[in-house]
Amino acid sequence: MRVPKVSWERVCAPKSEGGLGIRDSFSWNMAAIGKLVWWVYCSPDRLWVKWVHQVYIKGGLWPNYQPSGDISWGWKQVCRARDILAPGYSDGQWIMDPKGYTIGSGYDMLRQKFQPVSWHKLIWHQVCIPKHQVICWMIARRALMLKERLFALGIAPDDRCLLCGQGTESYDHIFQTCVYSRQVLDDLSRLCQVVIPHSDLLEWTEGYQCTQLKKKGLLCMVMAAYYHLWLQRNRARVDGLLMRPAVLSSQIMHEIRMHLATRITVPPDGMNDVFL
Template sequence: MNEDLEEGIKSVTGFQEGSMPFRYLGVPIQTGRLSKKNYSALTEKMVAQIRGLGAKKLSYSGRVVLINSVLNTLHNYWAQLFIIPKSVIKRIEAICRNYLWDNSPDYHRVPLVAWDKVTMTKQEGGLGINKAEVWNIATVGKLVDWIYTKSDRLWIRWVHNVYLKDKDWHEYVPPNDATWVWKHICKVKEKLKDGFVDGSWVSHPMGYSIRRGYEWLKPVQAPQPWQSIVWNNWNTPKHSLISWLMLQGGMNTKEKLHKIGYYSDDRCILCDSMPKTIDHLFSSCVYSCKVKHILENWIGNNLPTISHLAASITNSV
């Protein structure tokens, strides 16, 4: 339109002329693919949450709750709007991992337990934190499902008229000159292909959802027989996580820190008689034995040692 008409519309409506990119509902809006720089708003917001008031005062169990309820929620919101690049996904996982083990978004300490183990469900021996990369694929899978079911949405109608043109979506292969976004959606379709039969998600009668797609994509591990002992209503979250760390061999005992040069020796600082291993700390140390004896007299019953309990659990696995 000419300049006079444009000025007339602005004067009548009170609108102001803007430019792209701009921010709407907390996310950048532009016509093309977002660059890595555009995603800095997401990672910076996650870092700001970590550095916020009280975030550094949480225990391990408290940090797990914050990661699931706050940090992953931020990622989930963006994942439903954009296809997040792998480099940004790795940065998101690094922020969550560093915060869990070091109270900081930056890398300072070696993780006590591998991230692949942490992102397993509690039944499988993990902490139940979502794996960001798999969750992002499952989120894009929602678009794949809409195309399968021909959802009554303007974008889906456009896809069927411009890209598919009555072609079979199940067997569709994108052309070489297709956009990056469309090629990525087609790659996700191939990963979820076995889950769709005749256009319907066969793994659940209620159809596809992001959570069901995530559980379908994630490698399934055998349930651990000790999970009900560690995670139950009788244990406080802090004690449950300490027990979980013990069973994963992730506690920073003096014996472990001596191997990486943090201490000059590995002797127990309480009894100074043996290396301070997990077994010694909870069972063999004379101070541990005294505490155990006091508890047995108090409850009027013998208690199994932590080492025997851990051994029986490990052997049952």
């Protein structure tokens, strides 16, 4: 069984906090059961709540009630949810949401919080190719298994870059300063008629001043470049083969042009306007 590259807690975080926005099933189920806890607190006229008081609580206080060993499994889960969600209550009132308890507010209390990130709107832009987005998300999360990390763990015999054979295979090297990567990016610069810097390309794209149409094209190009550079790195590791930089850059541009033609309205002058 492989070790996950990103922890489940971070995967389940919202995209604005650097996650994938996947709901953690345990926390969501517990938040859903919390609706029954809320009913016992604030809906005494419900028939089910009256039955619970008659059969289980029997005149006691709901916050202090402790289930015995011979009751149903389902009721024990309700009591468990009450204990887990207890920090969200004050004097029987749900304090996490002024409108009262909701499953969403219960889940938000249970999930682990992380610092917001600035790159999520770029990576998850609707115009980009999904498989490119996933790799760029892992790059932003520093979750790829580069040789710098593998060598430090004693897994790889060295930390040399697989694309150029020079320098340590780190994020800054392989996606910014590697000789092979720079040749690909320089070719893309020529094809797009823009100057691509030796820096974080997503950050550069965000601050680049141009039309919205061109920015969409550049964003797709940058994410495709990251994806294909990582693909070539893995190809070099497995097969010992590398595509020539000029061929790779042409392939990237062809892929992006074909994709954009189906996703955005192209001006009358043609697809070149996206990059000129």
